[in-house]
Amino acid sequence: DVKVTQSSRYLVKRTGEKVFLECVQDMDHENMFWYRQDPGLGLRLIYFSYDVKMKEKGDIPEGYSVSREKKERFSLILESASTNQTSMYLCASRLGQLQTQHFGDGTRLSIL
């Protein structure tokens, strides 16, 4: 079974802090994704990576950056956290472009 692991289920940070959300997959998947989920809006794509050191902006990249130094790990970075970034963050991976995405358990991030 595919395993996508997000480092924290719950996280509380303060405004202005630099926040790192980590995601690791164990199936040698090429593509990895970061989404945020807000009520009534579904999942919105922040960034994705189709290979090591490669990244593409999604629909809502403002205020975020990402890092993919190794194939199995995809990090989401909030450079200076703000209260409007309080949300559920979901990481996903897939083997190739036509394959199903597999999700982690999500991180509920609160910015105070």
Next chain:
Amino acid sequence: AQKITQTQPGMFVQEKEAVTLDCTYDTSDPSYGLFWYKQPSSGEMIFLIYQGSYDQQNATEGRYSLNFQKARKSANLVISASQLGDSAMYFCAMREGPFSGGYNKLIFGAGTRLAVHP
């Protein structure tokens, strides 16, 4: 423009009955894929079922089936014999093909919250 529409914010169903969750989509790409995911209150997204745009038959996976009506651009999820454990948020998603831009990203609907009553 919204590409995936789930018009039902919430649905109720009696245990053991069937329920249909609606999903309509919009794309001009001839090649696309449609997915349904389930999200329990614990937060993880669980893949349920997939339908390709060229698939001739409706997809089925156990108690889940996808009612694919291509001309109407709808991809409704049917859950037969509902169980209490089916109570969750359900998301419809579309993977567009190569003519809609690169990398075959997924686009999600807003979701439908299903409550199964005993």
